[in-house]
C-alpha cells in the first residue's frame with residue numbers, strides 16, 4: 373500500500389460553540405478519488421477546508437506529502453494551495469468579467485506565465501473538458517454544466533496533485549452532473565491527481581474509489597466506509 377499523500381488525524385475544529393469536527397480522520401493517496409459523504413451540517417466542508425489548508429484545525433494534524441500543513445504559516449500554506457491544489461465548488465466561482473478561456477488561464481497568469489502560453493494551455497483543457505466552443509464567452513453566457521466544466525478545467529490546468537471538489541454537481545441536473553463527474557475523474561486519473569469529493573449524492577459518490585462518512589452533525593465521527 374502506498375503512503376497517503378494527504379492525511380488528517382484527530383482533527384478538531386469548532387466555530388464558537390459549534391464543534392464541527394471532533395477527532396476526524398481521513399486520508400487520500402495519489403490517484404485516488406475519495407468521496408466525503410454525510411448529512412447536512414455534519415462537517416464535510418469543514419473537513420475539506422482543513423485538508424486543503426484553508427482553515428487551521430484547533431487540534432490534530434494535517435500532513436501533506438511529508439509536511440505538516442496544519443503547522444505551516446499563512447504564506448507558504450497559500451503558495452502550496454495555489455501550486456499543488458485545485459478547487460471546484462458548487463457554483464463554479466468563475467470570474468464573471470473574464471471570458472471562459474481567460475478564467476482557465478488565470479491561475480497560470482497569476483503564476484507569471486505569458487498570456488499567449490497560458491491561453492494555449494487553457495484551450496487544450498477546455499477541449500479536454502468538451503467546452504472548447506465556449507472559450508470566448510463569459511460565464512453568464514454559458515449553461516450551468518458548461519460553466520462547471522470550465523471550472524474543472526481551471527482546477528486542473530496547473531497540474532495539481534490534489535483536487536478538492538465541494539458539491540461540484542450540486543447545481544446541475546443528473547445528466548450534466550454525471551458528465552462533469554466522468555470528465556473530472558477521467559482527467560484526474562490521467563494526471564495522477566488525488567480527488568477529495570464532498571457530496572451528499574450517492575450517484576456522484578459512485579465515481580469515487582472509496583467513501584468516508586461524516587456521521588451525525590452531533591457526534592461528528594468520521595469513519596472509513
Ligand SMILES: Nc1ncnc2c1ncn2[C@@H]1O[C@H](COP(=O)(O)OP(=O)(O)OP(=O)(O)O)[C@@H](O)[C@H]1O
Nearest residue numbers: 387390391392410411412413414415416417418419
Ligand atoms: N464559518 C462558520 N461559522 C460558524 N459555524 C460554522 C462555520 N462553518 C461551519 N459551521 C458549522 O459547523 C457545522 C459543520 O458545517 P459544515 O459546513 O462543515 O457541514 P457540511 O456537512 O458541509 O454541511 P452541508 O452538507 O450542509 O454543506 C455546522 O453546524 C455549521 O453550521
